[in-house]
Amino acid sequence: MAIKPLKTLCRLLQAISNLPRIEPSQRLRGYYYGQLLANCGKNFRVGVGARIRNPALVSVGSNCYLGEDAHLYPWNEKIVIGNNVLIAAGAKIISRNHAFEKLGLPISSQGYNNQPIIIDDDVWIGFNVVILAGVTIGRGSIIGANAVVTKNIEPYSIMGGVPARLIRKRNE
Numbered sequence: 286m287a288i289k290p291l292k293t294l295c296r297l298l299q300a301i302s303n304l305p306r307i308e309p310s311q312r313l314r315g316y317y318y319g320q321l322l323a324n325c326g327k328n329f330r331v332g333v334g335a336r337i338r339n340p341a342l343v344s345v346g347s348n349c350y351l352g353e354d355a356h357l358y359p360w361n362e363k364i365v366i367g368n369n370v371l372i373a374a375g376a377k378i379i380s381r382n383h384a385f386e387k388l389g390l391p392i393s394s395q396g397y398n399n400q401p402i403i404i405d406d407d408v409w410i411g412f413n414v415v416i417l418a419g420v421t422i423g424r425g426s427i428i429g430a431n432a433v434v435t436k437n438i439e440p441y442s443i444m445g446g447v448p449a450r451l452i453r454k455r456n457e
C-alpha cells in the first residue's frame with residue numbers, strides 16, 4: 286500500500302533529475318559560455334556536465350550543441366567549430382600534446398606540441414569521440430561513437446574506430 290506513493294516519488298525524482306537536460310537550461314549554459322567564447326553564433330546549447338576550458342580560445346558557429354559531459358580543451362591553440370555542429374555526450378576535443386622527442390628528459394619537462402582543431406559546418410560527432418590536436422574535420426562528416434580522430438577528415442565522410450577510419454562517404 287505504501288508502494289504507490291514511493292513509486293510516484295521515484296518518478297518525481299527521476300523527472301527532476303532530468304530537468305537540467307531540458308532546453309532552457311541547455312540554452313542558459315550556452316548563453317553563459319557565449320559570453321566567454323572568442324566567437325559564438327546563435328542558439329548554442331550546452332548539456333549538463335559539459336566543460337569548455339580556456340573559452341577565449343574557442344569559436345562556435347550558430348545552432349551548435351555540446352552534449353552532456355563533453356569537454357573542449359584548447360591549450361594555446363584554438364578550437365574552431367562551424368555552424369550546425371552536434372557534439373554528443375562524452376566527446377573530448379583537445380588541442381594539446383606533450384612533446385616527447387628527448388629520451389633523456391622527463392616528458393613533463395619537454396613542453397608541448399599544441400595544434401589547432403577545426404570542425405567545419407554540419408558535422409555530427411558521436412558519443413565519447415576523442416579528437417586530437419591538429420585535426421580538421423570536413424563539412425558534413427559523421428564521427429561514429431567512440432572513435433579517436435588522429436588525422437584530417439575529408440568532407441561528407443562517415444568515420445569510426447580507433448584510430449578513426451573511413452566507413453563510407455555519405456553519398457555512397
Ligand SMILES: CC(C)(COP(=O)(O)OP(=O)(O)OC[C@H]1O[C@@H](n2cnc3c(N)ncnc32)[C@H](O)[C@@H]1OP(=O)(O)O)[C@@H](O)C(=O)NCCC(=O)NCCS
Pocket residue numbers: 373374410411412413427428429430431432443444445446452453
Ligand atoms: C557511424 C554511425 C553513424 C553509423 O553509420 P552507418 O553508415 O549507418 O554504419 P552501419 O551501421 O551501416 O555500419 C557500417 C560499418 O561500420 C561499422 N561501424 C558503425 N559504427 C561504428 C563505430 N562507431 N565505430 C566503428 N565502426 C562502426 C559497422 O560495424 C559496419 O561494419 P562492417 O561493414 O564491417 O559490418 C553509427 O554507428 C554511430 O556510431 N552513431 C553514433 C551514435 C551516437 O554517438 N549517438 C549520440 C547521440 S547524439
